[in-house]
Amino acid sequence: MSASLVVFDPAAPPVATGPAGVQRLPVLEIESEAYRGSLGGLLECARLRRIDLREVAIHPICEAYVAYLLEFQDRDLEVLGGALTVLAYLVERKAWAMLPVPEAEPEPLPEDTPELPVIGGFGEAIDRLFDLAAERQRFAFRAQGREAPYEMPITLGEARLGDLAAAFERVLRRAKPDVPIVVYQRRSLAEVMRHVVRDLDADFRSLDDVAPADATRTDCVWWFLALLELIRLRQARVRVVDGLARFARA
Amino acid sequence: MNLVPALEAVLFVAEAPMTPEDLATALGATRAEVLDALERLGDRMEDTGGLQIVRLAGGFQIATKPEHAEHVARASKPTARRFSRSVMEVLAVVAYRQPVTLAEIEAIRGVQSDYGVRQLVERRLVREAGRKQAPGRPMLYATTRQFLHEFNLDSLAGLPPIDGESGDPLQGILTLA
Numbered sequence: 001m002s003a004s005l006v007v008f009d010p011a012a013p014p015v016a017t018g019p020a021g022v023q024r025l026p027v028l029e030i031e032s033e034a035y036r037g038s039l040g041g042l043l044e045c046a047r048l049r050r051i052d053l054r055e056v057a058i059h060p061i062c063e064a065y066v067a068y069l070l071e072f073q074d075r076d077l078e079v080l081g082g083a084l085t086v087l088a089y090l091v092e093r094k095a096w097a098m099l100p101v102p103e104a105e106p107e108p109l110p111e112d113t114p115e116l117p118v119i120g121g122f123g124e125a126i127d128r129l130f131d132l133a134a135e136r137q138r139f140a141f142r143a144q145g146r147e148a149p150y151e152m153p154i155t156l157g158e159a160r161l162g163d164l165a166a167a168f169e170r171v172l173r174r175a176k177p178d179v180p181i182v183v184y185q186r187r188s189l190a191e192v193m194r195h196v197v198r199d200l201d202a203d204f205r206s207l208d209d210v211a212p213a214d215a216t217r218t219d220c221v222w223w224f225l226a227l228l229e230l231i232r233l234r235q236a237r238v239r240v241v242d243g244l245a246r247f248a249r250a
Numbered sequence: 251m252n253l254v255p256a257l258e259a260v261l262f263v264a265e266a267p268m269t270p271e272d273l274a275t276a277l278g279a280t281r282a283e284v285l286d287a288l289e290r291l292g293d294r295m296e297d298t299g300g301l302q303i304v305r306l307a308g309g310f311q312i313a314t315k316p317e318h319a320e321h322v323a324r325a326s327k328p329t330a331r332r333f334s335r336s337v338m339e340v341l342a343v344v345a346y347r348q349p350v351t352l353a354e355i356e357a358i359r360g361v362q363s364d365y366g367v368r369q370l371v372e373r374r375l376v377r378e379a380g381r382k383q384a385p386g387r388p389m390l391y392a393t394t395r396q397f398l399h400e401f402n403l404d405s406l407a408g409l410p411p412i413d414g415e416s417g418d419p420l421q422g423i424l425t426l427a
Contacts, residue, residue: 100361121412122342128410129338129345129401136402138316139304140326142262233380 032056043086046093053094062087156231159238163245167207168224174208175217192226197235197249204239204246253279253287254294258312261291267309267399307398308405340366341375345397345409349379349390367391375400 034055035042045051065087156164199210211223227247230236235250260276261268268276273284288310292303304313314322333341340363343355355363370376371391379392393406403409 099356122339122346125346125410125412126335126338126342129342130333132401132403132410133333135316136400138319139313139402140319140322141311141313142265 030056030061039086043090046090053090053097056094058091058094061090156238159240159245163240164228164238167245167247168220171207171211171215171220171224172217175215175220178216178218187222189222189226189229192222193230196223196226197230200230200236200247200249202248204237204241204248206244206246210247253277253283254291257284257287257291261303261310261312264311267305267307267311269309272309304402305404306402307395336361337366337369341370341393341397344370344376344391345393345406346412348392349382350392351382351388351390353388355391 029038030036030042032055035045035051039061042051042056046053065084199212207224207227211220215223227236230250231238237248237250239246239248256277257273260273270281270284270288273279273288274281277284277287279287288303295302300315300318301312302315303310339359340355343358344350344367347354347358352364352367355367367376371378373396374394375397376391377394379390381387382390397403398405
C-alpha cells in the first residue's frame with residue numbers, strides 16, 4: 001500500500017457534493033498508486049465499491065483533515081461537521097474492508113487437524129450441534145430427500161394462508177374493473193402501506209370493511225400486498241373470527 | 251374406538267411432524283386421547299419393528315430406528331448434509347441470538363458472514379424475520395422449523411447451553427410460523 005499525498009487549497013471554494021448528505025467538502029487532492037483525484041471522488045469510488053480502500057493509506061488523509069480543522073476552526077460549523085462526517089465514513093468503510101473474509105466452503109478437515117480457536121462462548125454448543133446433526137442423520141423419514149417446504153416469513157398465529165386467500169378473493173369479487181392505462185404511473189408499495197395502516201384500527205375487521213369500496217382489481221392487489229408486508233413487519237395482525245379472516249393494526 | 255391404528259396410519263402418510271392438535275383434528279379425538287394413543291403406539295413400536303415415533307420441530311413423526319441407519323442408507327442413498335465449521339458458527343449465533351442482524355453476527359464472529367447466512371437461507375435453516383427498528387432497518391434472521399427438524403430438536407429450548415447459560419435463546423425469540 002503506497003503512501004498518499006494529500007494537499008488542500010484553503011482558498012478554493014467548497015465542493016457541493018458528498019455522501020451522507022454532506023453538502024460542502026474541503027478540497028483535498030489525493031495522490032497515491034491506487035487513487036489520484038479529489039476526496040469527493042475517492043468517497044464516491046468507496047461508496048460504489050470501485051476501489052479497494054486497503055490499498056489507500058488513510059493516515060495522511062486524516063492528518064490533512066486535522067490540519068484543516070486546526071487551520072479553519074473559525075469557519076462555519078457545517079463545513080467542519082461535514083469534514084468530520086466524511087472522515088468517519090472513510091475510516092468506517094476501510095475498517096469493514098479490513099475484516100477478514102472467510103474462505104469459500106472448505107472440505108471437511110481430517111480428524112487429526114488441530115482445533116481452531118472458536119468464537120467465545122459458543123465452542124461447546126457448536127460441537128453439540130454437530131453431534132445433534134450426526135444423531136439426526138441416523139433417522140430416516142418417509143419424505144426424506146424432498147425439498148424442505150418453504151416457510152412463510154410471516155406470522156399468522158391461528159390464521160392460515162387459505163383464510164387470507166379467501167379474504168382476498170371476497171374483495172376481488174366486488175372490485176371494479178381496471179381502467180385502461182393511458183399513462184403508466186409507478187406505484188410505491190411503501191406509500192400503499194401507509195394508506196393501509198391508516199385504514200386499519202385496533203378492532204379486528206374483515207377485509208370487506210377495510211379495503212376501499214371503489215377499489216379496482218389492481219388496487220386490491222396492491223392493497224393486499226401492502227397488508228401482507230405489514231403483517232410480516234408485525235405492524236398488522238390477522239385473526240379468524242366466525243370463519244373469516246379479520247385484520248387490525250398491531 | 252382404538253385410536254392407535256388410525257394414528258399409525260395418519261403418521262405414516264404425514265410428510266412433516268404433526269402437532270397433537272393436528273392429529274386430534276384428523277382423528278376426531280381430543281388432545282388428551284391423542285397423547286395417550288401416541289404413548290401406546292410409541293411403546294409398541296419400541297418393542298418391535300424398525301420404526302419409531304420421534305418428537306421434533308413441535309410435532310410427532312414416524313422415523314426409522316438409528317440401528318438400521320446403514321441399511322436404510324444403502325437403500326435410499328440420502329444426500330449427506332454436511333456443515334463446515336464456519337457455517338455452523340453462523341447457525342449457532344442465529345440460533346442463540348435470534349432475531350439477529352448480519353452486522354450483529356459479524357460482530358460476534360469477527361469475520362464477514364454474509365456467505366454463511368446465504369448458505370443457511372438456501373438450505374432453509376434460517377429465514378428472514380422482519381427488520382430491526384434501527385437506522386438502516388437491517389434485516390433480521392431467525393431459525394426455521396427445518397432447523398429444528400435437522401438437529402432433532404423439539405423446540406429452541408432444547409438447544410445445548412452455552413457457557414453456563416440456559417439453552418433457551420435470549421430475549422427476542424420469534425414464534426415460528
